[in-house]
Amino acid sequence: MAHLCGLCLALRDEHGHAARLVTNYDGLLVSVLVEAQAPRSSPRRRAAACALRGFKGADVAEAEGVRLAAAVSLILAAGKVGDHVADGDGLYANRLVAAGASRLADRWAAAGTGTATALGLDPAPLTGAVEEQARLESVPGLGPLELTAPTEAAVAAAFAHTALLAGKPHNQETLREVGRYFGRLAHLLDAVEDLASDHASGAFNPLAASGTGLAAARGHCDDALAGLRLAVAELDLERPALVKALLVREVGHAVTRTFAAAEQESPQSPPRDPRLKPDPGGLLSGLCVALACCTCGLYRPPWDEDRFKSCGERFDCGGCDACGQCCDGCSGCCECCECCNCSCDC
Template sequence: MFGIVRPCRHTLCKSLHEEWIAHLCGLCLTLRDRHGHLARLVTNYDGLLVSVLAEAQAPELSPHRRAKPCALRGFAGADVVDARAEGARLAAAASLALAAGKIGDHVADHDGLYARPLVGAVARRVADRWSRASARESAELGLDDEVLRDALDRQPLLEARGGLTLLELTEPTETAVSAVFARTGPLTGKPHNAEALAEAGRLFGRLAHLLDAVEDLDADLKAGAYNPITATGTSLEEVRRLCDDAAHGLALAVDDLDLERRALERALLVTEVRQAVRRTFDEREKRGPRRPPEAPSGFFPCLAECMVACTCGAYQPRWSPDYGKRCRDRFTCPCDSCDCSGCCDCCRCCRHCDCDGNCCDGCDCCGCDC
């Protein structure tokens, strides 16, 4: 599981967390039902934002169903977005295209196990299958798949050119995410949202690219791999400024959207995005010059990595940077006039809206069902 927006029950109220799980599990099951069990490996936190945006604009076009027990939910059932929902299908198409492009890059660069002929051949076949599935799904939903493939193809060319600025290197990611976000407007009968959605997607794509580069900086330096931050000589202070500006612009774009439901969409694209920026740079600062633990080689590490994939990241080996990590984004009430010493859990909803400070009197301000 990957992505920059990773909320948990400590940072969302109960009803919003259940809504988020509905989209997360819905994306996973949509990939399974429409593209096979192997496709579930491309489930990611950021891809489900497409499904969230679609439902926020037209809830009636996003049917739900009751899913059977799953090991990742503690063998409990759950309310999930149905695979018929066009938002979930669009999220699945985008996730497949992204995964196919990533695998293609690894095979072309002969990275790690991909350098082995048999592994490379199998990976290439899987990538081709996912690319075709994405193109087919995108065509049915009216999304120009060529925009996504062109962005993925241009990225390595820009990296090889040299002499570019950091924002010039993030442009393909911005373009791809912008196109996917913008498509949810016409798809839900609100084409007037397309411009604000495109801007939100462009800024979110920039953030995803930059934060990923910051997280990978130490590992890339040790391996001698390409990283846009070192390649452009950009300081971390400047990267943080670019991220903060993008997060602010994203919040403004979200405010311009015409939505039927706003609570979850604002919680993820505003509050959680800002937390992702803080978390990434805070962890980088605490880590300092230390290198991440080196993964051993052999059969058991390969088995461990399979466990990571099969559990969608719930299991982490000891050499993983996520091993032993606990949620540090506990809720803190933003209402200066609110005495949170005796507040109920509903009060945490108030940070997702413009609250008048009387958040302990209920959650009508954010519209969630606490």
């Protein structure tokens, strides 16, 4: 939450209130990566009360990591809005809405490019990814991984630059690999989630365009997830717990949930029991669930049946011998202590 609120406030402070609309869970990974490599380069500051936090104050991340996250979020959001305008999707088919959205996208692109340049990041891989994506979507016969290449390149550039901001250039190429795998997964999972709605509306979908079925798409995701895990394990991180929680554990859960939901919705599958609530899929819900893991169950997402139970009942901790607060399920006690900040020295 410190990174999420920090991203939102960085967008407001540098680019105005409207820019806060691009706050997103995927973008905060850039800030998380900077802090994980060099915690001293990501100080906290006390933020005033906010309606989205129940009118409470909070300690939020600041400095270059959140500024880079803000720049990346603005550039990619501008590209997405521009893509919707070009395709005439939904409300964007209205000329007045499209004109207003185009002007907003231009402002976001200029603002994001300016901040990226000030931080030493060449914005070309990010801005070029939008144009390249549009070009590839007009080329018939491409495979799914050819269609995800621009997203992979954009995320790889952003992730790699965190190594320079953190003063650990030896991490740069590994982070570029992490970014490529994460970008591929984000693009593919988005395509799986949108497959039915894109089919109904006639919108472009990389899986439908390339003739890729769910089984083949799952294979690509599993391969990318395996590569992501190996690449993250090679990183030199001073504070690895949150990175591993978000980029390894929760991305894996997101893959499982997204394909489970898609298979239930496919024509070949039996109809879903209407009494069952759908499980939210995708990277957004996966990263939200990460908050539950990192707080040992105290935070519960809106769809969790234990959300309104007492603190004691929500805890998922078995306890460690030193402090009684750490999770049994972590890969190591000290890693969990780092995650929950329990101050024990196990």
